[in-house]
Amino acid sequence: MNLLPLPAFADNYIWMLHNGHQAIVVDPGDAAPVLQALQAQGLQLQAILVTHHHADHVGGVDALRAATGAQVFGPARERIPEPLVRLAQGDSVDLLGLRFSVLDVPGHTAGHIAYYCPDMEGAPLLFCGDTLFSGGCGRLFEGTPAQMLASLDQLAALPGSTLVCCTHEYTLSNLKFARAVEPGNAALLHYSSHCTALRAQNQPTLPSRMALERDINPFLRVREAAVAAAAQGFDARVPQHDAVAVFAALRQWKNDFR
Numbered sequence: 001m002n003l004l005p006l007p008a009f010a011d012n013y014i015w016m017l018h019n020g021h022q023a024i025v026v027d028p029g030d031a032a033p034v035l036q037a038l039q040a041q042g043l044q045l046q047a048i049l050v051t052h053h054h055a056d057h058v059g060g061v062d063a064l065r066a067a068t069g070a071q072v073f074g075p076a077r078e079r080i081p082e083p084l085v086r087l088a089q090g091d092s093v094d095l096l097g098l099r100f101s102v103l104d105v106p107g108h109t110a111g112h113i114a115y116y117c118p119d120m121e122g123a124p125l126l127f128c129g130d131t132l133f134s135g136g137c138g139r140l141f142e143g144t145p146a147q148m149l150a151s152l153d154q155l156a157a158l159p160g161s162t163l164v165c166c167t168h169e170y171t172l173s174n175l176k177f178a179r180a181v182e183p184g185n186a187a188l189l190h191y192s193s194h195c196t197a198l199r200a201q202n203q204p205t206l207p208s209r210m211a212l213e214r215d216i217n218p219f220l221r222v223r224e225a226a227v228a229a230a231a232q233g234f235d236a237r238v239p240q241h242d243a244v245a246v247f248a249a250l251r252q253w254k255n256d257f258r
Contacts, residue, residue: 030060
């Protein structure tokens with residue numbers, strides 16, 4: 001099985017998973033990179049997985065469906081181009097001989113979902129859209145801090161070996177913020193150097209691993225004393241033992257961080 005991040009727009013990745021014959025893609029905001037990859041590798045597109053309704057994730061769905069006949073799967077409670085199979089927590093999809101469980105992860109959008117495969121050739125695999133990024137998380141456009149923290153907690157509870165397939169190359173800017181929150185985090189400093197070297201060679205920083213994210217991502221670490229203290233340093237009103245309040249302060253800090 002081959003897992004490829006297809007670059008799109010300025011910093012999107014359209015994830016492609018293929019077995020040498022058939023492929024699936026996740027969040028194709030643009031049809032062109034997908035069609036080029038299919039043609040170059042002689043692949044048939046079996047299915048399109050959508051995590052949420054934003055244009056940079058669904059803009060290529062209609063063109064790909066028309067060109068390939070691929071079946072589309074997406075969130076039950078969002079505006080996604082029809083026809084599609086609508087999915088919610090507890091549903092599953094069988095593709096390429098793999099079973100993907102659907103997780104409700106509201107926060108970035110109200111009906112955002114993720115796709116989790118517990119065993120893709122020995123490693124768990126997560127397509128998390130814009131909920132979780134390496135070193136960060138999505139902005140709260142439609143959900144609440146409590147919803148987003150619950151969604152991130154659900155993802156953080158997945159096995160540490162899980163491949164985390166985020167849909168934006170935001171890693172370096174996220175890690176700059178993470179270092180402001182936890183300047184003494186040795187794992188974070190090491191990972192930052194690693195990712196800086198990758199980007200210098202125009203290589204993707206993704207996929208990440210869940211165990212790594214639990215060590216370096218401040219939004220997964222809101223119950224750590226150092227992270228809570230940093231949030232209180234940003235906003236003195238934040239009670240350090242209130243994980244939702246800590247998360248909300250971190251997200252507001254990140255929104256304005258440069």
